[in-house]
Amino acid sequence: xxxxxxxxxxxxxxxxxxxxxxxxxxxxxxxxxxxxxxxxxxxxxxxxxxxxxxxxxxxxxxxxxxxxxxxxxxxxxxxxxxxxxxxxxxxxxxxxxxxxxxxxxxxxxxxxxxxxxxxxxxxxxxxxxxxxxxxxxxxxxxxxxxxxxxxxxxxxxxxxxxxxxxxxxxxxxxxxxxxxxxxxxxxxxxxxxxxxxxxxxxxx
Numbered sequence: 001x002x003x004x005x006x007x008x009x010x011x012x013x014x015x016x017x018x019x020x021x022x023x024x025x026x027x028x029x030x031x032x033x034x035x036x037x038x039x040x041x042x043x044x045x046x047x048x049x050x051x052x053x054x055x056x057x058x059x060x061x062x063x064x065x066x067x068x069x070x071x072x073x074x075x076x077x078x079x080x081x082x083x084x085x086x087x088x089x090x091x092x093x094x095x096x097x098x099x100x101x102x103x104x105x106x107x108x109x110x111x112x113x114x115x116x117x118x119x120x121x122x123x124x125x126x127x128x129x130x131x132x133x134x135x136x137x138x139x140x141x142x143x144x145x146x147x148x149x150x151x152x153x154x155x156x157x158x159x160x161x162x163x164x165x166x167x168x169x170x171x172x173x174x175x176x177x178x179x180x181x182x183x184x185x186x187x188x189x190x191x192x193x194x195x196x197x198x199x200x201x202x203x204x
Contacts, residue, residue, distance in 0.1 A: 050076060054090055057173030058183050060094035065103065065115060066125060072115045075139055085123030085178035086139075089156060091167070091187045099187040116140045117188055123180045129154055145188065158188055165189055 050073055054063035079086040091099070093143060105151050119139035124132070132147040144159035157166040167186035174181040 001193035007203075048073070053174065054088075054181065054183055057090065057181055058092055058094070058171065059090035059173075061093040061100075062090050062118075065096065068109055069115055072112055075116060076119055079119060079121065079139060084121060085176075085180070087122065087124045087180045087182070089118045089120070089145075089167070089182055089184050089188065090173065091118070091184050092170070095184070096168075113140050113143075114187075114189060117145075123176065123178055125175055125180060129169075130131050135159055154182075156184065156188060178189050182185070 048067070051063040051067045052059065054066070066076065076086060076088065103114065106114065116139040121137045121139060124136075125153065129147065130149070135144040135146055138145055146157045146159050148155045148157065154169040155166055156169070165186070165188060167184040167188055169182045169187050171183040172181075173183055
């Protein structure tokens with residue numbers, strides 16, 4: 001019964017995301033406190049449906065960055081409400097905590113782009129992801145991600161491909177027609193060219 005209950009909760013969360021596009025403060029996420037950044041910790045996430053869903057799925061630190069970065073949560077919610085839906089590649093808490101010092105050094109525009117880079121422009125089911133063997137579009141609008149497969153695991157890397165920046169899907173958090181959320185083990189950022197997918201494709 002537990003899996004069914006979890007699926008029901010996720011479905012309710014997705015319905016809330018579709019019906020209530022903006023959370024507190026007329027859709028403006030809270031600003032990150034200087035103390036939180038100084039201590040190398042992510043800011044507190046706002047208690048809206050999206051951040052709650054992500055936090056319960058094992059990526060609360062990423063949810064906090066989304067909530068604290070103006071415009072990102074709204075972009076995700078708008079995509080969820082669209083015809084194609086959204087796939088969210090959610091780095092786990094350890095990966096995000098390690099990335100926070102670098103994130104803080106970015107410009108505001110770069111921070112937004114880094115977070116939107118983890119959103120794909122349609123809701124890919126696990127089965128659909130198993131069919132993808134090349135580039136997919138991200139909400140960043142300018143950057144692509146590469147999807148590869150190796151020994152039954154989905155491997156994501158920045159485009160152009162680079163072995164220095166790749167992540168693996170470790171868990172499916174939500175699978176829905178409008179929203180798919182996958183927990184990944186690293187933060188994805190654009191990287192320099194260094195092809196790696198050809199090996200995975202050829203090696204099976």
